[in-house]
Amino acid sequence: xxxxxxxxxxxxxxxxxxxxxxxxxxxxxxxxxxxxxxxxxxxxxxxxxxxxxxxxxxxxxxxxxxxxxxxxxxxxxxxxxxxxxxxxxxxxxxxxxxxxxxxxxxxxxxxxxxxxxxxxxxxxxxxxxxxxxxxxxxxxxxxxxxxxxxxxxxxxxxxxxxxxxxxxxxxxxxxxxxxxxxxxxxxxxxxxxxxxxxxxxxxxxxxxxxxxxxxxxxxxxxxxxxxxxxxxxxxxxxxxxxxxxxxxxxxxxxxxxxxxxx
Amino acid sequence: xxxxxxxxxxxxxxxxxxxxxxxxxxxxxxxxxxxxxxxxxxxxxxxxxxxxxxxxxxxxxxxxxxxxxxxxxxxxxxxxxxxxxxxxxxxxxxxxxxxxxxxxxxxxxxxxxxxxxxxxxxxxxxxxxxxxxxxxxxxxxxxxxxxxxxxxxxxxxxxxxxxxxxxxxxxxxxxxxxxxxxxxxxxxxxxxxxxxxxxxxxxxxxxxxxxxxxxxxxxxxxxxxxxxxxxxxxxxxxxxxxxxxxxxxxxxxxxxxxxxxxxxxxxxxxxxxxxxxxxxxxxxxxxxxxxxxxxxxxxxxxxxxxxxxxxxxxxxxxxxxxxx
Numbered sequence: 001x002x003x004x005x006x007x008x009x010x011x012x013x014x015x016x017x018x019x020x021x022x023x024x025x026x027x028x029x030x031x032x033x034x035x036x037x038x039x040x041x042x043x044x045x046x047x048x049x050x051x052x053x054x055x056x057x058x059x060x061x062x063x064x065x066x067x068x069x070x071x072x073x074x075x076x077x078x079x080x081x082x083x084x085x086x087x088x089x090x091x092x093x094x095x096x097x098x099x100x101x102x103x104x105x106x107x108x109x110x111x112x113x114x115x116x117x118x119x120x121x122x123x124x125x126x127x128x129x130x131x132x133x134x135x136x137x138x139x140x141x142x143x144x145x146x147x148x149x150x151x152x153x154x155x156x157x158x159x160x161x162x163x164x165x166x167x168x169x170x171x172x173x174x175x176x177x178x179x180x181x182x183x184x185x186x187x188x189x190x191x192x193x194x195x196x197x198x199x200x201x202x203x204x205x206x207x208x209x210x211x212x213x214x215x216x217x218x219x220x221x222x223x224x225x226x227x228x229x230x231x232x233x234x235x236x237x238x239x240x241x242x243x244x245x246x247x248x249x250x251x252x253x254x255x256x257x258x259x260x261x262x
Numbered sequence: 263x264x265x266x267x268x269x270x271x272x273x274x275x276x277x278x279x280x281x282x283x284x285x286x287x288x289x290x291x292x293x294x295x296x297x298x299x300x301x302x303x304x305x306x307x308x309x310x311x312x313x314x315x316x317x318x319x320x321x322x323x324x325x326x327x328x329x330x331x332x333x334x335x336x337x338x339x340x341x342x343x344x345x346x347x348x349x350x351x352x353x354x355x356x357x358x359x360x361x362x363x364x365x366x367x368x369x370x371x372x373x374x375x376x377x378x379x380x381x382x383x384x385x386x387x388x389x390x391x392x393x394x395x396x397x398x399x400x401x402x403x404x405x406x407x408x409x410x411x412x413x414x415x416x417x418x419x420x421x422x423x424x425x426x427x428x429x430x431x432x433x434x435x436x437x438x439x440x441x442x443x444x445x446x447x448x449x450x451x452x453x454x455x456x457x458x459x460x461x462x463x464x465x466x467x468x469x470x471x472x473x474x475x476x477x478x479x480x481x482x483x484x485x486x487x488x489x490x491x492x493x494x495x496x497x498x499x500x501x502x503x504x505x506x507x508x509x510x511x512x513x514x515x516x517x518x519x520x521x522x523x524x525x526x527x528x529x530x531x532x533x534x535x536x537x538x539x540x541x542x543x544x545x546x547x548x549x550x551x552x553x554x555x556x557x558x559x560x561x562x563x564x565x566x567x568x569x570x571x572x573x574x575x576x577x578x579x580x581x582x583x584x585x586x
Contacts, residue, residue: 049479075481082475088339089471089526102469103481151480 002027002062002160002192003048009056010043010217017043018217020057023209027158028186030193030206032225035213036238041196042083044213045162048194049080061160075103079151080162081144090131093124093143100150118150121181138169145178152191161185163195175199179206200234200242200255212237231255265530269537276319276541283315283548288556313447314439318547318561319540321502322512324453326539328495329513330520330531331460334467335491338401339521340576342514343499346388346401347408348381349510352496352503353434354412355380357419370449370505378500384408385492437507437562439547446505453501456494457536463491464528509562511569512539518576 003025010018017040025031033041046052047059050066059065062077069077079100087096094115101111119125122142132140145166152159166182167175183206185191195207210228212220220237221228234242234255241258285291289306296307325343332348333341343349359376360368391404416434466487469477474484502509520534543561546568550559 051475051478071478071483072481075479078479080479082473082479087471088337090521091468091471091526095468095525095527096472099469099472099480102465 001025002029002158003031003194004060005057006059007057008047008054008059010040010047010052011055012043012052016217018047018213019219021211021213021217021219022057023211023219023222025192025194025209027190027192029208030182030186030195031209031211032207033194033196033211033213034198034200034237035220036215039213039215040217041213042164043217045080045164045194045196048160048162049078050074062158072103072105075151076159077152077155077157078160078162079148081148081164081166083164083168087132087140090133093127093130093132093135094119096132096143097124097146097150100147103151114150114153118146118153121184122146122149123177138171138174141166141169142174142178145181149181149185152185152189155189155191158190158192161191161193163193165196165198167197167199182206205254229255265524268524269534272534272537272541276537276544279541279544279548280315280319283318283544284311286548287311287551309443313444314442314547315544317442317447317450317505318439318543320447320450320453321506321509322543322546323536323540324457324498325502325509325512326516326535326542327457327460327532328498329539330517330528330535331463331467331491331495332513333517334471334528334531335488335495336401337471337473339518340514340573340580341401342511343381343495344508344510345514346405347384347412348496348499349503349508350405350409350412351384351387352377352381352500353508354415354419355383355500356504357416357423357434361419361422370445374449374452374501374504376500377504378497380412381496381500381503382493384412385496433560434503434507435562436560437509437565438558438560439506439550440558442506449501450505453498456497457532460491460494461529461532463487464532467491467528507560507562509543509565511565511573512543515569515572516542518572 001024003023005021005023008018008021009016021044023031033044035041043052047054048061048066050069053067066074066078097115097118098111100118101114104111119128122145124142124146127135127139127143132143135143145163148161148163152161166178170178182193182195186193207225209223210225211222212228212233214220214237221233231243242255243258245253245256247253281293281296284296284307285293287306289302291303291307295303329342332343332346333339336346356373356377358380359373363372363376387408388401388404391407392400413435466482469480469482470484470488470491472480477484499513516539517531517535520531520538524530524534543565546564547561550561550564553559553564
């Protein structure tokens with residue numbers, strides 16, 4: 001198992017953020033964490049990166065507590081995309097993606113090769129020499145995603161990619177592009193992915209496991225998407241009526257809020 | 263490859279300004295004269311102009327490079343050791359050293375050490391006031407407050423100082439190479455190891471610019487590295503202030519110029535800032551000697567006259583949301 005959480009709880013400043021979160025993630029799987037605003041989804045990622053420490057229960061990544069890693073050793077195995085940071089320096093796209101290879105302290109040539117491959121995969125080639133300051137919010141987000149992906153690209157050992165709202169500022173075409181990239185990352189590397197996601201529209205696509213967190217940070221359900229993502233669960237989670245939608249041919253098309261009664 | 267050519271070109275420009283500064287002044291010497299072995303040339307060049315130009319090179323390089331480091335560590339391309347109060351703190355502690363310690367036991371090293379401590383305290387104050395990732399206006403406001411306190415303190419000290427001529431407020435506030443000799447150059451050499459260490463931290467500075475959390479996720483020990491950059495930058499600033507007073511804007515403008523022209527990577531920004539800063543300060547010193555010759559202006563006036571208008575333009579652009 002890449003990641004094991006056993007009855008994990010987190011308190012910050014006396015306030016309970018997460019309670020009794022129990023889940024397991026195997027190599028090659030993609031786990032989605034969903035829940036309303038303030039459910040502690042980002043804090044859960046913070047526990048896995050070692051930014052935060054569990055207050056109860058047990059959390060192991062690659063069989064160890066996150067705090068048991070040396071900083072560089074951890075960065076070689078766990079890559080994280082935070083919600084977008086402000087960059088005020090005119091670094092080029094290529095340079096920012098290259099920083100994702102910092103933990104490996106490798107030769108410039110091998111860094112350049114990986115940067116090129118990741119830019120190919122994310123269709124950022126045309127941007128290589130552009131300054132970050134000249135990019136739109138969505139473009140910047142894709143560059144930071146590319147940096148996080150570069151960090152675990154062609155990893156010789158199992159690695160973990162943590163993504164905090166990777167689709168937030170992206171239009172639908174780029175959302176599809178990023179989904180394809182993540183599938184490609186999973187197929188080509190010994191990697192597992194944990195994503196915090198908001199959009200229920202395409203929620204069922206591409207995830208192997210789903211963890212639902214309530215507003216109080218309780219775990220409502222964990223398991224395969226077909227079992228966990230049900231109108232009942234989601235309605236309970238968000239406190240409004242949510243129904244499953246279907247395409248004309250009957251295949252599932254995600255979830256949506258029922259229209260308000262006139 | 264192209265960057266190396268540019269660097270070579272900048273070294274040539276520096277060398278040219280350096281030789282020019284050896285020849286210019288009250289006693290005009292042409293290129294051939296400079297190398298003569300007579301006693302006049304040996305005094306004018308060997309004892310006065312050469313140490314002066316060497317120290318201007320060392321401190322200009324150091325200040326510009328420290329500015330680049332401070333901007334990186336504050337994640338703010340408009341930070342500068344003088345603007346945010348490091349130099350003010352250094353000046354105050356240097357003045358305190360002169361008034362209270364120098365009568366017992368004066369040494370240039372002690373003076374520099376005291377200035378370093380003052381600069382360090384001022385930087386920590388900025389961090390305390392502004393929090394971990396202070397925005398530009400917070401940094402500048404904190405700098406205004408710290409500078410005001412420090413310069414008032416320097417003014418107070420100057421009334422208590424035994425030697426009025428060298429220890430005046432204007433010396434600390436405006437900077438001058440007027441009194442520089444070989445002893446100052448020897449202490450000035452201390453900026454070299456600090457510069458080398460900062461350059462070796464280039465990649466870490468690149469990563470730190472992404473944000474504390476991002477840097478930690480990339481395996482950088484954020485707090486120790488950040489403190490280290492501040493320490494070396496404060497050391498350079500402290501040495502510089504203790505030897506020649508506050509020289510503003512070199513550390514602000516030069517790294518900015520390098521980022522706009524060449525690259526934002528610190529492995530480029532720091533060495534290029536050093537060579538340009540060195541040449542710039544030698545040129546500014548030359549200007550300060552020749553603009554109103556035979557009267558000599560404080561060199562800080564020249565750098566401020568050159569730098570402040572650029573700073574105004576940068577702030578105006580910043581207020582429109584443009585960082586360059």
